[in-house]
Amino acid sequence: MIWKKEHLSAVAKQSPNLISQLITTIDQINNDVRHKGIKRIGIVGGGPKGMYALERLLHTLQQTEYDEPIQVLWFNENPHFGSGNNYSVQQPDNLLINYCIGNIDGWLRDDVNTEVNEQLSLTDWVAKHQTTDVEVAPTDFASRALVGYYLQDMLAQLHSSLPNQVALSLIVGAVTDISYTNQFKISLANTDDTLLVDYLLMATGHCYQNVPPFKISKDDAPQEYIASAYPVNRLDALPKGRPVAVMGLGLTFIDICLQLTEGRGGVFTESGTYIPSGDEPVIYPFSRTNLPIQPRGPIYGDARYVVRTNTKQALQDLADERADRKIDFQQEVLPILNAEIQFAYYSTLLQSSDEETVERYIDELFADEIFSIDQLLFPKMDSSANQQQVAITYLDESIKRAEEGELHNPYMAAAAVWRELTPQIGELYNFGGLTAASHAYLDKQLWSACCRTSFGPPIANMKKISALADAGIIQFAIPPQSQISYDADKKTFQIGNEEEYQTVSYLIDGRIARSEIVRKNSPLYDQLLNRRLIEIFKNDTYQPGCIAIEQDGRTTSTSDNQEIPLYFYGTPTEGILFDNDSLSRVRNNLASPWADRILQLINTHDIYAQHER
Numbered sequence: 106m107i108w109k110k111e112h113l114s115a116v117a118k119q120s121p122n123l124i125s126q127l128i129t130t131i132d133q134i135n136n137d138v139r140h141k142g143i144k145r146i147g148i149v150g151g152g153p154k155g156m157y158a159l160e161r162l163l164h165t166l167q168q169t170e171y172d173e174p175i176q177v178l179w180f181n182e183n184p185h186f187g188s189g190n191n192y193s194v195q196q197p198d199n200l201l202i203n204y205c206i207g208n209i210d211g212w213l214r215d216d217v218n219t220e221v222n223e224q225l226s227l228t229d230w231v232a233k234h235q236t237t238d239v240e241v242a243p244t245d246f247a248s249r250a251l252v253g254y255y256l257q258d259m260l261a262q263l264h265s266s267l268p269n270q271v272a273l274s275l276i277v278g279a280v281t282d283i284s285y286t287n288q289f290k291i292s293l294a295n296t297d298d299t300l301l302v303d304y305l306l307m308a309t310g311h312c313y314q315n316v317p318p319f320k321i322s323k324d325d326a327p328q329e330y331i332a333s334a335y336p337v338n339r340l341d342a343l344p345k346g347r348p349v350a351v352m353g354l355g356l357t358f359i360d361i362c363l364q365l366t367e368g369r370g371g372v373f374t375e376s377g378t379y380i381p382s383g384d385e386p387v388i389y390p391f392s393r394t395n396l397p398i399q400p401r402g403p404i405y406g407d408a409r410y411v412v413r414t415n416t417k418q419a420l421q422d423l424a425d426e427r428a429d430r431k432i433d434f435q436q437e438v439l440p441i442l443n444a445e446i447q448f449a450y451y452s453t454l455l456q457s458s459d460e461e462t463v464e465r466y467i468d469e470l471f472a473d474e475i476f477s478i479d480q481l482l483f484p485k486m487d488s489s490a491n492q493q494q495v496a497i498t499y500l501d502e503s504i505k506r507a508e509e510g511e512l513h514n515p516y517m518a519a520a521a522v523w524r525e526l527t528p529q530i531g532e533l534y535n536f537g538g539l540t541a542a543s544h545a546y547l548d549k550q551l552w553s554a555c556c557r558t559s560f561g562p563p564i565a566n567m568k569k570i571s572a573l574a575d576a577g578i579i580q581f582a583i584p585p586q587s588q589i590s591y592d593a594d595k596k597t598f599q600i601g602n603e604e605e606y607q608t609v610s611y612l613i614d615g616r617i618a619r620s621e622i623v624r625k626n627s628p629l630y631d632q633l634l635n636r637r638l639i640e641i642f643k644n645d646t647y648q649p650g651c652i653a654i655e656q657d658g659r660t661t662s663t664s665d666n667q668e669i670p671l672y673f674y675g676t677p678t679e680g681i682l683f684d685n686d687s688l689s690r691v692r693n694n695l696a697s698p699w700a701d702r703i704l705q706l707i708n709t710h711d712i713y714a715q716h717e718r
Contacts (some may be wrong), residue, residue, distance in 0.1 A: 106239055106522045107565060108206070108231050108247040109198040113254060117614070121194060124186050127264065128275045131298040134178070140272060143174040144707055147289060147302035149280050152189025153688055154261055155309040155673035158696040159273075165700040166268050171708065176272045178302055179284035180291070183277040187260035188253035189310055190335060191687060198248040199363045200337070203356060203562045206231060207243025209252065211259045213455055213690050216697070219371040244403035245262050252688075256257035276300070282632050285669060303705050304454035304670040306658075307677055310687070313618035314626045318352060319589040319598070329596055331613045343611055345369075349386040350583065350600055353615030353715050354397050355557060358390055358663040359566050361398025361613055366630035371578075373584045379572040388573070389607050390615075391583035391600065395492075396484065397500055398557045399520060400507040400567035410453075413460075416445040416568035417568065420529040434543035438533060442526065444477045446519045450476045452513070453518035481519050482554040484573045493574070500571040507564050524559040528692070531683035535693075536656065541647035548649055548680070620680055621650040630677075638662055638671055640679045649679030655700055655715045658695035670706055672699045 110118070146162065148155045159177065166175070179186065185193045202209070209227040217295045218224070225233065231251070232241040267273060278293035288301045315333065318385045326332065334340060334357055343349060343365065351358050361467070367373065370382035419441045423432050432438065450464045466473060487495050511517040533539060539547065561567070573579045587601045589612070598612045618626060622641055625631045630652070632640045640655035640661050653661040656674040674695045675685050 106242065106245040107201065107236065107563075108235065108241070108245055108251055110194070110248065110250050110254070111198065112231075112235045112237055113251065114234045114236050116229075117254055117258065118194075119263040119548075120187070120254065121184075123264070124257060124275065125184060127186075127273065127372075127384055127717065128184060130292070131276065131278075131300055134276070134300060135298070139553055140174070140176045143176055145176045145178055145300075145304075146177045146703060147291060147300075147305040148177065148308060149291075149305065150308035150310055150312075150675070151179065151183075151186040151275075152191060152308065152310045152675075152698070153187070154265070154310065154423070155179065155189075155306075156180070156187045157211075157306055157690060158306050158699060160218060160259075160263055161213075161696040161700040162703065163263060163268060163271065164216070164220070164265070164269065165704050166698075167218070169704060171704060172270050173268045173707075174272070175707075176274065178276060178300060180276050180278065180280050180293070182277070184277055185253070186275050189256075189687075191310070192249050192253035192256055193336070194250050194253040194257065196253075196337065197364070197368060197677050198250055199367050200249050200360050201246055201563050201566055202249055203250055203401075203560065205244045205405050206241075206247050207245075207403075207405040209255075209688055211256060211688070211690065213697075217267075220268075220318070221262050222266070223262055223661060227252065227255050230258065243405050244408075244545075246403070250634075256498055257676050276334040278542055280629060282619045282629070283638065284636055285638055285664060285671070289671070294636070304672075304706065306672045306674060306699055308674045309629070310676050311617060312629065312676070313620055313626055315614045315616055315618045316621065316624055316626055317397065318614070319591050319612075321591070322593065326593060327596065329598070330591070330610050331611065334361045334364075334613055334615060334616075337361070337368070337534055340364050340613070341368070342407070343385040344554070345385045345386060347611065348389060348607070348609040349611045349613060350389045350391065350598060350609040351613045351615045352391060352589075354390055354392045354395070355553075355615065356398065356562055357615040357617060358398075359562055359570060361615055362388055362390075362570060362579060363566070365514060366578055367569070367572055373569050373572055377572055379569070379576040379578065381576060381578065384683040385578050387577075388579045389583050389600075389609055390579060390581065393586055393587070394483070394554075395486065395496075395581070395583075395585040396557060397496065397503065397570070398567075399503050399557075400561075401517070401520075401561050402507050402510050402564055402565045404511070404521075407509065408512060410449055410518045412445060412447065412522060414526045416441060416526075417529065420526065420533070424529070424532045427533065431537055431540045432533050432543070433540045434533070434547050438543075439478065442522065445467065445526070446478050446481055446522045447476060449518040449522050449625055450515040453513065454515040473704050476515070482517070482551065482558055492581050492584075497571060497574045498606050500567065500574060503573065504567055507561075507567070520559045523555045527684050532685040536681060537642075537644035540647035544644050544649070545647045551668055559596075583671070619650065620652070620677065622652065623648070623650060640671060650678035652677060654678060654681060657698040659702070670703070674699065674703075 135306045206227045212224040228243045282292040284290045289305045369384040372380045506514045511521040660671045682693045
């Protein structure tokens with residue numbers, strides 16, 4: 106079952122109205138005499154991470170005896186507080202989350218906020234608010250918009266349990282500049298007015314811009330280049346029938362394809378075919394490898410591959426050595442992963458978890474026959490055959506693997522290893538725990554392949570991609586490792602190599618931009634760097650492009666040798682932290698230490714103020 110907005114009761118959809126009532130303006134805040142002189146805590150970024158930070162702050166306040174007034178100013182570029190852009194309730198229902206609902210819980214269970222009356226997991230929330238006769242199962246999937254309603258309902262729960270001394274104000278506007286002299290001065294787009302806060306958390310999510318993958322003669326890229334597909338309704342302006350290239354074959358590619366087809370009135374039938382509306386463009390996807398992303402079924406409970414204990418222990422032993430030295434990912438970690446991937450593959454093939462049985466089977470194979478991590482991450486596609494048919498065959502095989510699941514399909518079991526060991530890999534990776542060369546290798550060579558292999562979309566959406574390819578709407582005609590050039594006179598792109606290329610009218614960048622501060626791909630973070638409020642993280646000779654932070658998320662920059670109370674959480678920490686899941690409360694949880702530290706600073710400043718009086 107795929108749960109959508111249409112399955113929810115009217116009550117479940119009321120939170121956006123409540124949130125709109127909390128939105129205020131800079132003038133109203135600055136002119137409100139009730140809040141003059143009180144401590145102000147700022148949060149920039151209205152997505153799940155910003156809300157998780159707010160929840161931890163409120164919880165931490167409630168655990169202390171601090172009762173002085175505090176004002177929380179929460180900034181977001183649009184009114185989608187709680188859900189953010191990724192889970193906006195306004196997006197179409199055919200955009201799905203890529204894991205089943207049983208894995209999503211917006212509340213921390215190991216440190217419960219007892220002041221909030223109702224703390225439901227997504228599964229329980231859907232069960233409470235759905236209007237059908239269908240029983241909700243944790244292995245079901247849901248639209249991202251439905252998850253947005255869940256998140257905004259969380260925010261409503263938090264607001265109803267605000268401590269008496271806390272005032273919460275939501276400000277809609279893109280933060281364009283931040284300066285600091287004892288306090289942070291925050292500037293927003295389209296206004297000269299500013300706001301002052303004492304402590305600041307940046308939970309800005311995907312605020313980076315893709316650098317155009319082609320040479321441009323001017324500072325601005327041509328309008329035929331669409332640097333980001335989101336919000337997807339911006340794609341509605343593309344004319345029908347025109348050739349449109351999509352760079353990247355990941356999750357964003359799927360969203361693009363569905364918006365340009367189903368979003369224009371096309372219909373996917375129950376038999377697995379696509380009936381065009383006639384308003385579609387022709388879509389030409391490509392990437393460095395041209396390998397489509399591997400879909401997956403519901404991963405929940407016991408229906409998942411279990412990594413061997415000795416593999417986890419081997420990685421833990423390396424983590425224990427991190428205090429004394431850096432870990433070489435290629436030399437020390439990769440062999441452990443490869444051994445587990447091989448065991449996963451062959452134990453599933455043989456349907457036996459007996460290690461001796463599996464080892465005997467592997468020993469009888471020729472070396473070039475043994476499945477390895479290279480075959481998992483970089484499978485070969487026949488380059489001599491018709492590429493459209495090769496791609497369709499690959500898609501259908503990947504769907505079949507996903508339908509069989511990781512307990513029955515050897516490939517899917519092998520793919521599960523990376524997913525299951527991601528937290529332990531993070532322990533080795535975080536804060537420069539790997540050698541510079543192996544850190545770069547993991548970032549540049551492996552990470553995108555691992556995402557393509559282990560963190561794919563629901564089967565239902567990949568079946569739609571296959572149907573679109575069958576219908577000829579999607580054309581796999583651009584070769585891998587293609588070069589891109591733009592003809593300013595003809596306003597077209599040429600994508601390919603010397604032997605084969607495709608000319609298209611538009612290029613949609615389907616890559617998710619990562620932090621590349623040196624290349625100035627975020628105006629706000631460029632300002633922070635210019636004002637020396639952040640530093641660029643370096644792991645010896647390797648520079649991932651992200652900011653440098655302390656263990657609690659605080660900037661490593663200082664002001665007059667004093668710490669600057671500027672903190673980061675979520676996507677801005679990628680490159681120094683590994684794999685920030687946007688909905689996870691436990692993965693790289695910097696919200697809890699941030700809330701603890703803010704309360705310490707507030708108490709310390711109050712003590713100093715009392716002494717000065």
